[in-house]
Amino acid sequence: MVSAENRIKEIALACGASAAGVAPAAELVEFKRFSEAAAAVPPGLAYLNREPLRRKNIKNWFPAAEAVLVCSFRYWEPGMNYAEELAKTGGAAAFLERTGRKVKQPELLAAPGAKISRYALSRDYHLTVKEKLSAALEAIKKEFPGAEGKTFCDTSPVLEKELARLAGLGFRGKNTLLVSWESGSYLFIGGIALNLKLKPDTPAADSCGSCELCVKACPTGALKDGALDAGLCLSYWTTQAKEKIPAALAAKASGYAYGCDLCQEACPWGR
Numbered sequence: 001m002v003s004a005e006n007r008i009k010e011i012a013l014a015c016g017a018s019a020a021g022v023a024p025a026a027e028l029v030e031f032k033r034f035s036e037a038a039a040a041v042p043p044g045l046a047y048l049n050r051e052p053l054r055r056k057n058i059k060n061w062f063p064a065a066e067a068v069l070v071c072s073f074r075y076w077e078p079g080m081n082y083a084e085e086l087a088k089t090g091g092a093a094a095f096l097e098r099t100g101r102k103v104k105q106p107e108l109l110a111a112p113g114a115k116i117s118r119y120a121l122s123r124d125y126h127l128t129v130k131e132k133l134s135a136a137l138e139a140i141k142k143e144f145p146g147a148e149g150k151t152f153c154d155t156s157p158v159l160e161k162e163l164a165r166l167a168g169l170g171f172r173g174k175n176t177l178l179v180s181w182e183s184g185s186y187l188f189i190g191g192i193a194l195n196l197k198l199k200p201d202t203p204a205a206d207s208c209g210s211c212e213l214c215v216k217a218c219p220t221g222a223l224k225d226g227a228l229d230a231g232l233c234l235s236y237w238t239t240q241a242k243e244k245i246p247a248a249l250a251a252k253a254s255g256y257a258y259g260c261d262l263c264q265e266a267c268p269w270g271r
């Protein structure tokens, strides 16, 4: 007989997740380091300091939570060709507008050869991931009488990278992202806080070793000691900041005009 946790992971995979795992619904030890790092974020990310108790413990966000189903959704495969995928959009600026993305630095996008990050080359992932998670939650409710849950992807006060690590979906790379052995870091994270008692998976061990390729690849020096200085991150300036990007950072944008993949392109686990 399949255990409840394995059956629930099967449902998540059937609904479109690339991988699924279970994390405990409990206070996060990592929250202390998170709150220290979050206190230093630039103005466009000040919201990260809101609702600290919910970020600290998912039970403060969904009180019935007994376990968290965490899923990853791959959005880039090693064989894919960036130039071809970009060409399919029919033009970066028009595509971003069509898919509801707000361009923060139009002058970068107007430059010849402007690039957009791989995650933005398809429909808004908040919509696609939420649709898959909602379908999974409905299927779980049908199979497990009394089951209740609450889905999250990106916008909820949930520390997704840490929950994904605890669910065994990968390790935290020096680029701060969740890196899976199978697909590297080109994946979205989403999940469902559930009122079901499920056995948690084993957290993944760090696999960066002495590799520092992502740190070296970042043209603005935003990565240091396992943390990101978002005020230097091109992704921050091109997707979140309300102000104009400082000229010194714009000069290092390496063509990226919406998001930035340089620290992921460098990661050997993504190849």
Ligand code: B12
Residues within 6 Å of the ligand: 030, 033, 034, 037, 038, 045, 048, 117, 118, 119, 153, 154, 155, 156, 157, 158, 159, 160, 161, 162, 175, 176, 177, 178, 179, 185, 186, 187, 188, 189, 190, 225, 226, 227, 228, 230, 233, 235, 236, 239, 240, 258, 259, 260, 261, 263
């Ligand atoms: C805010 C945010 C951003 C910000 C800040 C990024 C960041 N590093 O946190 C900006 C806008 C810059 C950003 C960029 C990107 N993002 Co973003 N982002 C988020 C969001 C909404 C919150 C993350 C957060 O809480 N950050 C705040 C910081 C303080 O948290 P932290 O990284 O966990 O902080 C840790 C480190 O600082 C470390 N630390 C601190 N001090 C020290 C000291 C030592 C010694 C060590 C070892 C560590 C350490 O510990 C802290 C706690 O774990 C999440 C979704 C979510 N709800 O979780 C998506 C999310 C993290 N982003 C995502 C993506 C895809 C990206 C981009 C790749 C998009 C792109 N291509 O442009 C880039 C990647 C940039 C990067 N290298 O991180 C995905 C990541 C998937 C994955 N594989 O991990 C997420 C999970 C969204 C999703 N649902 O899929 N993002």
